[in-house]
Amino acid sequence: MSQAIYARVLFIGPGLSRGVSAERLRQRVEALLGEAHLHDSDQGADSFWQAVNEAPRPLLVVDLEPRADAAHRDWLREQIATRTDGASVFVVCTALEDAWLDGLATVLERVESHTPCSDVPAVPAHHAWSQIPPHAQRLLLCNGPRCTRQGALGLWKTLRQRLKAAGKLECEGGVHITRSQCQFPCDLGPTASLYPQGEWYGIRDEAAVIRLVDERLVAGKALPELRIDQQGG
Template sequence: MQSATGISENRRRSRAIVVLAKAAFAAAPHQEMARIADIVAAFAGVGRVVSAFSEQGRPSLRDALHDLLDGQYDAITILPLVLPMEPSFHIWLTKSLKRWQHESNRPWPPVAIARDVARSALMPAVLSELLAEGPDAPVPVPPEAVTEGSLVPAQKRRVLVCEGGPCNSAGADVLWGHLRNEQERLKLRVTGEGTMSAKSTCLGPCNLAPVVQVWPEGTYYGGVNEAALDHIISEHLLEGRVASEHAYEPNGRKQRLRAGCPQSNPMGE
C-alpha cells in the first residue's frame, strides 16, 4: 500500500492528490488528516497523497502544491473536505491557483478541484451510518462556572485581514493562513512590539482586494499576496516602517491597484 507521504515508482504516470481542510492547530487533527490521506493513497492510479490547509496549518495548500511539482505527476487533484463550502470557495481557489502558476518559473501539470463533498450521492448513506452507530455518552452538566480573569494583550500592533466578499473572492483565506503560519513561525506575538491578528468584516477599499490593514498606524495594503505579506511583516511589523510599495494612503479619491501589482493581473495578461 502506498503511504501518505511516499512516492510510487511509477509516479511519472500517476496522479497526486491534495486532501484539503481549512485549519488544524493541534497534533490530533493532523493525525486524522494523515489517516484520511492513507485511505486515498490506496486508490488505483494515485502516486502520492498529501494533506494541506487552506487557512492556518502546515503545510499550506500553496506549499503542498509546490512540493508536488518535484514529482512530475501527470495531474494533481485537490480534494476539499470542507463543510459547509462557501459559494466563494471555488472562486478564490481558482484565482489563487492561476496566480501561483503565473508566479512560478516551473511547469505545472493540470490541476483539478474535486466536487463538493456535501454533493456526493453517498452523503445520505454516510450520515445514516453515523446516526446508526448511536450517540456518544451524554454530555454531563457542568458544575457552577467559575469566573476567570483574562490578560489584556500587551501587543501594540494589530493586523486585520479583510473577509468581505471581494477580498474573499481574491483569496483572503490563503492570506489569513499565511499570516497565521508566519505569526507562529516568527513568534510575532513576542517579537518587536508584538503583533496580534484578526479577521475583519469589510475594510472599505474593495477594489484593492485582498486588503490588509496594520494598526496602530491604520495603514491600508492592497493587492496583497504572500510575497507582499512577507514584506509587510519584515518591514512594518518587525522594523516599524510602512511597506510603501504595497500601501495605499487615504487621498479623498478613488484608487486602483497599481500597474505591476501581482493581484491586478494574476495571469500576466
Template sequence: MKRILLLARSAATGAALREMEALRDQATSLPDVADALFAFAEEGSPSLRSAIETLIATPEPVLIVPILVPVEPSFLLGVKRSLQRWQGGDSRPWPEIRIAPPFSRQAPMRELLAIVIDTAEAETTAVEKVEAPPPLEGSVVPAQRRRVLVCQGGPCIRAGAETIWGHLRNEQKRLSLRTSGEGTMSAKTSCLGPCSLAPVLQVWPEGTYYGGVDEAGIDRIVEEHLLRGDIVEDLAYLPTGTKQRLRG
C-alpha cells in the first residue's frame, strides 16, 4: 500500500483548494493507496513542510506526485533540495521519499487528452465577443513602505526558492504584514544577481541582500527587519565589488 502526497505549486483561492481536495479523495479511493494528502510548494495551506511533518510520523514510504504540467526540472530539484535540507536538520528517522515523474511523461496522458477533447462539447466555456470593458474607476497606490523581492532565477529555484517564497507568503498572511509595522508587500523577481548566495531575497527600501535563506531565516527577517527595522546582519550580504560565497 502506498502513501501519496499530491504536490501543486500554489493556491490563492478556495476553488483551487477544493480542486486539490477532490483529487486527494480520488487518490484515496484507489485500491493500492493507503493514504493520500496534498500540499502546495509555494503559497497555500497545507504547505509542503507541514504535509511532510505529518507523513514522517510513520515509517511507510511516501510518493510525491507533482500535479503540474509542464514541470520545470529546476522545480523538482528545488523540492528535492528542500526535503534534503529539512531532513538534514531533523534528528528523527524519515521514511523513504520518492518523487514521481511529471504527468506529461506518463503513457496514459494520451488517453486522458482524448477524454478531455471528446467530452469538451458538453462542458466547454464559450468565449463570446464582448464590447471593450469600461475603464477602471481608479486604484489606490499602496501605502506599504517595505518590499521583499524573492529571486526566481535558476540557481535560486534549484536551491529551494519556491518553498522559501511559499513560507514568506504564508507568514505574510498569518501575521498581516501588509498592515503591520511599516507595511510589507512581496513579489517574485527574475535573477537578483548574486547566484552563489542562492536562495536570495532583497528587502527594500534599504536594498539589503539576504543569502542562503531558509524558513528559519525568513522568520528572523520578518521579526527583526520587517517588523522592527533591524537588518539581520549574519544573513545579510553587502556589495563589496568582489565575488562572495555563502558564509559558514
C-alpha cells in the first residue's frame, strides 16, 4: 500500500473543497491512507505549494485536473522542481470520476506510472511556433464537454480539411482556426464564433461545416440560418 511507498500523498484538482464527489474522494482516501490532503485548485494554488514544501518525502502528487495530459503533467513537474527537490516528488495525473474511486488503490500503488519531478524535458522550440499565422479571419470552434459530446472533434477535422482544400487555411486573406474550451451556448452547438465579425454559428453536422466554409468563409455570403446570435438562429 502507498503508506509504505510515500510519506504523504497530496491531491489537487478543481472542486475538491465542496460537493458530493469531493466528499467521496475524501472518505476513500482516508480509508486507504488514514488521512486526506485535498487541495482545491479553484481556490488558488498558494496552499498547495505550501503543502508541497512542507510535506515529508517521498511525496506523491495526484493531479485530478480533468483535462490533464502529458504537457500539463510536465508543466506541473517543472513547477515542483523549481520549488523543491524534484527527485523525491512524484506526479500522477488522472480524472476524478465516481467509478475511478474504486480503483484508487491501484492508481496509488502503480509506481511505474508515477513520474519523478526531475529531468523534466524542456519545451521544444521551433521557428513556426514563434510566428502569428497569417490570416484575415479567426474561427473558434468549441471543444468543450457538451460540444465534444455532440461531435465537435469530427467537425474540427472536416473544417480543417475543407479550408485547406480551398486554399484558405492560415494564409494571407485566409482563416486561422482554433479549438476553444466551452463558449457557453452548449444547447445550440457545436458552436463556432467568427472574428473580427463577432458572428456565432451552430454547426450541428458535417453539412453545416461545409456550408460555413464554402459559403461564408470562402465566398463571403451571409448564412443567417446557421447564426445563433440572431433571432431565429
